[in-house]
Amino acid sequence: SQQGEEDPQALSIQEGENATMNCSYKTSINNLQWYRQNSGRGLVHLILIRSNEREKHSGRLRVTLDTSKKSSSLLITASRAADTASYFCATQNTGGFKTIFGAGTRLFVKA
Amino acid sequence: KAGVTQTPRYLIKTRGQQVTLSCSPISGHRSVSWYQQTPGQGLQFLFEYFSETQRNKGNFPGRFSGRQFSNSRSEMNVSTLELGDSALYLCASSSGLTSGKQETQYFGPGTRLLVL
Numbered sequence: 001s002q003q004g005e006e007d008p009q010a011l012s013i014q015e016g017e018n019a020t021m022n023c024s025y026k027t028s029i030n031n032l033q034w035y036r037q038n039s040g041r042g043l044v045h046l047i048l049i050r051s052n053e054r055e056k057h058s059g060r061l062r063v064t065l066d067t068s069k070k071s072s073s074l075l076i077t078a079s080r081a082a083d084t085a086s087y088f089c090a091t092q093n094t095g096g097f098k099t100i101f102g103a104g105t106r107l108f109v110k111a
Numbered sequence: 112k113a114g115v116t117q118t119p120r121y122l123i124k125t126r127g128q129q130v131t132l133s134c135s136p137i138s139g140h141r142s143v144s145w146y147q148q149t150p151g152q153g154l155q156f157l158f159e160y161f162s163e164t165q166r167n168k169g170n171f172p173g174r175f176s177g178r179q180f181s182n183s184r185s186e187m188n189v190s191t192l193e194l195g196d197s198a199l200y201l202c203a204s205s206s207g208l209t210s211g212k213q214e215t216q217y218f219g220p221g222t223r224l225l226v227l
Contacts, residue, residue, distance in 0.1 A: 040199055042218035088154065098167045101154035
């Protein structure tokens with residue numbers, strides 16, 4: 001089964017609104033990453049948060065990590081139509097090189 | 112730096128055939144990972160190669176195999192194709208040097224395989 005589970009599965013918002021996506025995982029991790037994928041193309045790395053970090057920012061992105069709850073959230077502020085994409089969280093168990101992706105959240109930003 | 116490239120971008124095969132997909136990592140990267148993406152199963156890890164050795168493997172049947180060359184380019188092969196192998200196959204490269212700790216992977220555009 002997938003290590004990471006995102007929710008919601010799909011999200012539709014208006015341009016300018018904020019979008020929040022959540023990811024839960026099952027085992028101990030080294031760190032967690034978020035990726036974006038446009039229309040079945042390759043994934044683009046957005047941000048990596050280490051297991052000893054609680055929050056990280058990158059431009060309009062804010063990621064939080066709660067290792068006690070085994071969960072992470074990705075916040076996109078002031079969304080744009082160009083943010084329309086699928087967003088995936090990815091984790092790697094401690095000691096391994098296998099990266100496990102969640103099922104993804106499909107975000108649709110209406111202009 | 113040039114990004115990760117994958118060839119071919121699209122491929123149509125029939126059941127029972129075999130297929131070879133190619134991935135060229137970012138210059139200097141020594142780790143290449145392969146993933147299969149389908150609507151039903153999402154993104155699933157196939158295997159990872161580092162310095163010509165398979166370092167980790169997902170839960171796929173032996174019909175799925177790969178290799179890595181001395182220049183870090185990688186190929187994956189699927190033999191005896193089944194309809195369910197239709198998918199987007201993505202490869203990702205990273206430096207591979209962080210000894211067990213996750214690092215940023217850079218993905219190629221993928222090869223879309225259709226099995227008829």
